[in-house]
Amino acid sequence: MATDYIVGIDLGTTNSLVAYMQGDVPVVIPGEDGLNLVPSVVALDEKNQIIVGNAARKYLIETPERAVFSVKRLMGRGVEDIQEELKLFRFRLAEDLQQGEVLRIKVGERAYTPPEISALVLRQLKRNAERFFGAPVAQAVITVPAYFNDAQRQATKDAGRIAGLNVLRLVNEPTAASLAYGLDKKKNGIIVVYDLGGGTFDISILKLHDGIFEVIATNGDTHLGGDDIDNLLIAIALDDIRGDLGLDLRRNGEAVARIRKAVIEAKIALSSQAATKLDVDLPDGKKYQREISLEMFEQMIQPIIDRTVGPCKQALKDAGLKPKQIDEVVLVGGSTRIPKVQRLVEELFGRKPHTDLNPDEVVALGAAVQANILGGGSEITQDMLLLDVTPLSLGIEVAGGVTDKIILRNSTVPASATQHYTTQVDGQTNVAIHVLQGERELARDCRSLARFDLKGVPPMPAGLPRIEVKFLIDANGILRVSAREQRSGKEAEIDVQPTYGLTDEQVESMLLESFDYAEEDFRQRQIIEARREADTILDALAKAKKNSAWRELSMDECRNAETLEKKLVNVKNGDDYHAIRDGIDSLNQATMRLAELMMDTAVSTALKGKAMDVTGHDHGEGTHAGHPMAKADFE
Amino acid sequence: MPGKSGNQPVDDATQSCWSCGTMRAVHFCSSCGKVQPPVPVDYFTFFGFPRKLNLDTAALEKEFYALSRKLHPDVFGQAGEQERSWSLEQSSMLNDAYRTLKDPIKRTQYLLRLEGIELEEQSKQATEKARASGELKKQVVPPDLLEEVFELNMHLEELRAQKKIGEDDPALLEEIGKAKLSLEEKYDSLLNELKDEWNGWDRAVDAATENNGIESDRRKILDKMVDILNRRNYIRNLVRDVNEAMEN
Numbered sequence: 001m002a003t004d005y006i007v008g009i010d011l012g013t014t015n016s017l018v019a020y021m022q023g024d025v026p027v028v029i030p031g032e033d034g035l036n037l038v039p040s041v042v043a044l045d046e047k048n049q050i051i052v053g054n055a056a057r058k059y060l061i062e063t064p065e066r067a068v069f070s071v072k073r074l075m076g077r078g079v080e081d082i083q084e085e086l087k088l089f090r091f092r093l094a095e096d097l098q099q100g101e102v103l104r105i106k107v108g109e110r111a112y113t114p115p116e117i118s119a120l121v122l123r124q125l126k127r128n129a130e131r132f133f134g135a136p137v138a139q140a141v142i143t144v145p146a147y148f149n150d151a152q153r154q155a156t157k158d159a160g161r162i163a164g165l166n167v168l169r170l171v172n173e174p175t176a177a178s179l180a181y182g183l184d185k186k187k188n189g190i191i192v193v194y195d196l197g198g199g200t201f202d203i204s205i206l207k208l209h210d211g212i213f214e215v216i217a218t219n220g221d222t223h224l225g226g227d228d229i230d231n232l233l234i235a236i237a238l239d240d241i242r243g244d245l246g247l248d249l250r251r252n253g254e255a256v257a258r259i260r261k262a263v264i265e266a267k268i269a270l271s272s273q274a275a276t277k278l279d280v281d282l283p284d285g286k287k288y289q290r291e292i293s294l295e296m297f298e299q300m301i302q303p304i305i306d307r308t309v310g311p312c313k314q315a316l317k318d319a320g321l322k323p324k325q326i327d328e329v330v331l332v333g334g335s336t337r338i339p340k341v342q343r344l345v346e347e348l349f350g351r352k353p354h355t356d357l358n359p360d361e362v363v364a365l366g367a368a369v370q371a372n373i374l375g376g377g378s379e380i381t382q383d384m385l386l387l388d389v390t391p392l393s394l395g396i397e398v399a400g401g402v403t404d405k406i407i408l409r410n411s412t413v414p415a416s417a418t419q420h421y422t423t424q425v426d427g428q429t430n431v432a433i434h435v436l437q438g439e440r441e442l443a444r445d446c447r448s449l450a451r452f453d454l455k456g457v458p459p460m461p462a463g464l465p466r467i468e469v470k471f472l473i474d475a476n477g478i479l480r481v482s483a484r485e486q487r488s489g490k491e492a493e494i495d496v497q498p499t500y501g502l503t504d505e506q507v508e509s510m511l512l513e514s515f516d517y518a519e520e521d522f523r524q525r526q527i528i529e530a531r532r533e534a535d536t537i538l539d540a541l542a543k544a545k546k547n548s549a550w551r552e553l554s555m556d557e558c559r560n561a562e563t564l565e566k567k568l569v570n571v572k573n574g575d576d577y578h579a580i581r582d583g584i585d586s587l588n589q590a591t592m593r594l595a596e597l598m599m600d601t602a603v604s605t606a607l608k609g610k611a612m613d614v615t616g617h618d619h620g621e622g623t624h625a626g627h628p629m630a631k632a633d634f635e
Numbered sequence: 636m637p638g639k640s641g642n643q644p645v646d647d648a649t650q651s652c653w654s655c656g657t658m659r660a661v662h663f664c665s666s667c668g669k670v671q672p673p674v675p676v677d678y679f680t681f682f683g684f685p686r687k688l689n690l691d692t693a694a695l696e697k698e699f700y701a702l703s704r705k706l707h708p709d710v711f712g713q714a715g716e717q718e719r720s721w722s723l724e725q726s727s728m729l730n731d732a733y734r735t736l737k738d739p740i741k742r743t744q745y746l747l748r749l750e751g752i753e754l755e756e757q758s759k760q761a762t763e764k765a766r767a768s769g770e771l772k773k774q775v776v777p778p779d780l781l782e783e784v785f786e787l788n789m790h791l792e793e794l795r796a797q798k799k800i801g802e803d804d805p806a807l808l809e810e811i812g813k814a815k816l817s818l819e820e821k822y823d824s825l826l827n828e829l830k831d832e833w834n835g836w837d838r839a840v841d842a843a844t845e846n847n848g849i850e851s852d853r854r855k856i857l858d859k860m861v862d863i864l865n866r867r868n869y870i871r872n873l874v875r876d877v878n879e880a881m882e883n
Contacts, residue, residue, distance in 0.1 A: 168712060212700050374712030385704055411734055414708065414727035472727055475708045 006139040006168060006375045007129050008176075008367025011118060011156065013072040013199030013225060014334070016040050017364035018125040024380040026180060026368035028361050031128045037360060038128070042120045043067035044108040052124040061261065064253035065092065066108040070227055073199050074103055074114040075159075076151030076501060085223075088231045090253065102502055115155045115502060116510055119162035126163060127525070140165045141371040143363050145200040146172035147220030147311075147391045149437050150449050150479050154501050157476070162510045168374050170476040173197070174204035175215055175388050176366030177332040181357060182208055183369055183380065189327035190216075194345050194353065195363075196308060197333035199225040203312050205319045205326075211383035217319035217410045218391050219311035226267070226335040228304050233263035236300065237278065241288050255282055270297050271337045298340045305341055312348050318410050329353040334360055387412050390473050397434040397443040406471060409439065416472040427459040431467060435479065452481055458488045523577065530580040534572040537587055541565055549597035561590045662725050663705045670706060670714075673724045677749055678732035687840050688746060688833035692737055699733045740867075743829060743860055746836075750857055754864065777866045780821075784873065787814045791880045808881070815877045818870050825867045832860050 008026070010017045015037040019028045028036040033054055043051045043059035044066045051059065059067035073085050079097065086093075094104035094111035104111040112120075122142075129137045142165075144156050153170055160167035174193035181191070188209050195202040202220035206213055237259050241247050249255040262280045269276040270292065280288045316323065329345060331353045336342065345353045373381050389410045395403035396419065406417035421431050431454040438446030457465050466486040473479055484491055502510075541561065544550055550558070568583035652664035652671065661683070663670050679686045682698055704710070706729055711722040735741045744754055776784050790811050797804055835856045843853075 169709075209700065212703065370709075373709055376713050385707055385709060387703060387707070412730040414723055415730050415734075416727040417731075472723070474723060475726075 004139060004375075005129065005133050005135065005137045006141065006371040007125075007137055008364055008369070008371040009122065009125055009140050009142045010173070010176075010364035010367055011072065011122065011142055011144075011159070012040055012363075013070050013197060013227065014040060015198070015360065016121050016125055017361060018129050019361075019364040019368035020129070021368050021372040021378065021381075024378065026183070026365040026372075028364055029129050029132045031124075032131065038121065038124055039069070040072065040118075040121050041067060041069045042071075042107065042117050044110065048108065048110070050120055052120055061254060061257045063108075064090075064257045065106075068105055068107050068117055070199055071105065071114050071117045073223060073227070074105070075118065076114075076149065076153070076155035077103065079103060088227075090256070102506075113502065113510075115159040115507075116162055118156070118159035119510075122159055122163035122165060126165060130525075131529075138164065138166055139168055139371075139375075141169045141171055141367045141374065142167055143173045143176045143367050144170050144477075145197075145220060145222050146174050146195075146202040146204055146218045146388075147200070147222050148172075148477070149222075149392055149447050150477070151447070151501050152222065153476060153478050157478070158502050158507045161507055169370060170478070171367055171370050171386070172202070172204065172215075172218065172388055172391075172477075173200075173363045174202045174218070174332060175206070175213065175386060176364075176370060177330060177357070177362045178204070178206050178208075178213055178366065179369040179384065179386065180362045180366035181330050181354075182213060183384075190321065190325060191328045191330060192326050192349060193330045193332055194308070194312070194336065195220075195332040196305075196335040196341060197225050198335070199223065199227045201225060201308050201311065203308070203315045205315050205321065212385050212387060214387040214412070215389045215410075216321075217315045218389055219315040219318070220391065221307060221311060224304070224307055225333070229267060229301050229335070229338075230260060230263055232300060232304065233267065234259050237263065237280075237288065237290070240290065241282070245282070245286055245288070247282065247286065249282070252283065255280075258282075259288070266292055267297070267338075270294050271339060294339075301338070301340065305338075305344055308341075308344070309348065323349045323351075326351065330357065331355055332357070332359050332362055388475070388477070389413060390415060390477055392437045392447075393439055394449075394471060394473065394479065395436045395438070395443075395446060397436060401443045403436050403438070403441060403443050403446050407473060411473075413473050413475055413477060416470060419469050419471070421454070421467040421469060422463050423457065423460070423465050424462055426462045428462065428465075429457045429459055430455055431457060433469065435471070435481070449479060452483075454483050456490065457485055458490065460487070527575060527577050527580065530577055530584065531572050534568055534580055534584050537584055537591075538565065538568060538572075541587070541591060544591070544594055544598060547598060549594055552597050553594060557590070557593065561587070561594070564590050662702065662729075668705065670711065670718055670722045670725055672721050673728060678735050678745060679749075681728060681732045682736065684736075685840060686746065686749065687837040688743060689830075689837050690736060690742065695733070695737055699729070702729050739826065739829070740864070743833075743864065747857060747860060747864075750853075752857060752861060754861065777869060780866075780869070783814065783817070787811070787818075787873070787877070790814065791877065794880050811877060811881065815874060818874055818877075822867060822870045822874070825863055825870070829860060829863045829867075832856055832863065836860075 005020060007029070008019045010019075017028050017036055017038065019026050021027075030036050031038055031053060035054060038053040039057055041053065041056040041060060043056035043063075045051055045059070056067055060069060068091065070089060071091075073089070074082060074091065078100075079093070082091075082103070085091065092106040094106055097104060102113050102115075104113050105117065107117070122140075126137050126140075140160060142156060142160055144153055148156070156170060157167050174195045177193050177195065178191060181193075189207075191206050191208060193202070193204045193206070195204075200220065200222050201224040202218065204218040205216045207216055208214075234256065238250055238256075241249055249259075258280050262278050266276045266278050273294070275291060275293045278288065278290045278292060282288055326349050329349050329351060331342065331345065336345075336353075336355075336359050342353060342355070369381060369384070370386065372378055373384055373386070377384075390407065390413050391409060393405045393409045394407040394417070395405040398404045406419060407415050421433070423431065433452040433454065434443065435449045435452065436443055436446035437449050440446050452469075454467060454469070457467060464487070467483055468486050469481060469483045471479060471481055482491075553561075564583070564587040568580075568587050571579040571583050574580070652667060652669060654669040655664060655667040661671070661674065661676075661681075677686075682695065682702075684690065684695075703726070706722055706726040708719060708722050708726060711719050714722070735745045747754055790807060793804075794807060794811060797807070836853075839853045839856060
């Protein structure tokens with residue numbers, strides 16, 4: 001490939017986006033539907049075809065058992081962690097789930113792990129980018145909540161791999177936002193990024209210094225966001241319905257989905273108006289209607305948004321800063337559109353937050369900036385460097401079930417720590433190490449990351465071996481472990497058992513099963529898309545021949561168009577992409593005047609509007625410069 | 636204050652860059668900028684600083700930023716596997732070194748460790764031993780605090796007893812509050828005591844380079860620092876106990 005595109009991806013709880021650096025400016029790449037946001041929704045249609053994004057949304061209401069959303073909440077988690085989520089989200093777990101196995105969620109008759117579902121969203125974004133560039137995309141930077149632990153990060157990276165992407169870096173969402181914010185400003189100072197998204201909350205405090213973006217402290221809650229507000233409103237509505245109408249709809253997936261849709265619309269409306277109405281059609285022709293005033297809404301959500309206060313205060317404390325030392329507060333995430341949230345932030349930091357940025361897009365734009373930096377940089381990014389931190393302390397379990405912290409939270413990554421181990425029994429050849437993540441004193445209160453088994457320790461009297469284990473958190477916030485027996489100098493073998501997560505082999509098999517050979521995949525898709533385009537233009541021509549405009553063409557023009565038509569029909573089912581492409585382009589050329597005539601005579605007004613629109617949006621990419629007639633037929 | 640800047644060779648000036656062959660700096664080549672294989676060095680040496688405790692943190696930060704620009708994995712996004720792995724190691728060492736040196740207490744503890752005193756190890760072993768035998772870890776009370784601690788412990792005992800039966804004695808709480816304040820003041824003043832020892836240590840380092848240092852002097856200073864850190868630790872734990880007793 002002439003150019004290797006590296007894209008930035010915001011893999012969100014509710015929506016996902018893909019962006020790249022166009023010269024000096026990060027821009028979001030729209031999907032085929034022209035929209036920037038791809039809802040993180042995956043559905044299976046009647047024919048078990050996978051549908052992702054906006055098109056999948058209708059399945060949430062029509063066939064809720066065939067659609068999943070907010071799967072980010074399940075990334076890197078075990079069954080016992082998600083009991084609370086299950087009450088609210090009705091994820092259907094696979095029945096044959098074994099203890100300690102990675103979760104599998106049922107979609108229709110199939111079951112997928114959270115990384116696989118995320119991979120389907122990522123694959124859609126990858127395709128959007130490939131369609132946009134007309135070239136394969138194999139490398140990406142993906143954002144994660146800053147407060148994601150090792151398992152959640154690893155699961156995100158796995159999702160990228162399954163989608164056929166080489167994940168060059170995981171970037172923390174608030175940090176990515178700061179890159180987009182600081183790109184054109186080149187100013188120094190302390191900024192706070194308050195990121196309240198669909199399902200996660202992060203707070204990061206950064207020091208900006210001549211292009212260095214140094215995170216000083218970060219905190220958050222990976223299960224706090226707009227979803228929680230929606231769930232609260234749904235619970236209230238369900239109670240209301242039970243009380244007023246005597247209907248218990250808690251188990252009715254379709255009704256709950258309808259209520260969810262309605263409360264989300266109400267929530268959005270209340271960001272700009274003083275009151276709104278809930279109006280939901282229920283089964284048996286019944287209706288649920290209710291007025292919600294802004295005041296009521298703000299009272300109801302107070303306990304939820306108050307949960308962001310603790311992490312903010314802790315981050316300030318960890319950074320050793322007082323609110324008045326903060327120079328700027330940046331808001332990120334759709335939930336920061338809620339006026340009450342903005343007021344809370346203003347109270348916390350004693351200043352009006354910065355709201356110029358589009359809170360839905362800024363993270364993806366920042367990811368694009370980081371992608372550009374990793375790709376070697378450009379003039380505008382060459383002085384930029386991100387120094388991020390690990391959000392949680394890394395510890396190991398020692399005698400008595402106590403956590404011994406070896407890398408403290410808010411340490412700049414990469415960070416490392418070295419520990420020494422020995423044996424308890426003569427001739428012992430294995431040493432087990434339990435790695436934990438979290439702030440609590442007792443191991444059982446921390447997150448278990450993995451159990452390592454150091455194997456191949458040379459047999460020696462107890463206490464004699466000296467095994468040096470190096471724990472290293474890389475720039476993605478993911479742990480790597482290596483070990484060496486110092487007396488023999490032997491590299492010890494480490495058997496890692498991630499507590500929650502896929503093994504490399506599992507990831508590999510998922511990758512091979514579904515998305516083998518990215519390059520080949522892309523060629524195939526290119527051909528399929530070209531065929532579809534050929535069909536469209538051929539259909540349009542067939543219709544145009546019945547139009548009066550056809551008779552206005554000269555004999556030569558008609559004959560030429562028909563020759564090219566035949567030629568395209570002949571090549572379009574072959575595997576020669578360029579032949580199909582050429583066929584489309586020449587037929588396109590030959591019928592240009594026909595299209596114009598049709599427009600002039602205003603035979604079809606719909607066609608005209610569409611055609612003008614198309615000429616205005618011609619990217620000049622060749623491959624995607626559509627034919628006016630063909631495009632018009634898409635309606 | 637730092638003797639050398641980080642981009643001068645520290646140990647072996649004759650080493651050459653693996654990529655372009657010219658003379659290289661410690662961590663990256665001063666000629667072609669390529670990252671070099673990491674050499675195990677102590678944190679002071681990593682920054683090219685002498686092993687002194689008074690340290691200009693502004694200069695340290697500046698050097699940290701400059702080295703980050705050369706060593707961070709982001710700079711090697713498109714480099715080969717080997718360079719990426721060296722960069723990862725170099726930059727983790729840079730971050731570990733910066734984190735340790737910028738904090739006055741961690742810096743002192745680190746120096747003590749370099750001088751062969753395993754502070755943490757001592758305390759960890761003691762803790763584990765105590766845990767294994769099921770006993771509370773015995774803390775040696777610093778002599779100057781003996782009286783104060785004895786009284787405070789009695790008050791705490793009393794407070795816990797009162798809490799158990801749901802009583803509240805404002806006078807007692809005030810007494811404890813006063814004692815806590817006095818402890819916190821001592822805690823802060825210990826940092827100044829420590830800084831006095833830094834000066835002594837730094838003078839000893841200078842003297843050593845002039846070949847007229849006396850080993851016993853160095854030893855004395857190190858022991859004094861260990862003592863200060865231990866007292867500081869003791870007070871910190873005590874204040875934590877007080878806070879716990881008052882909250883519960």
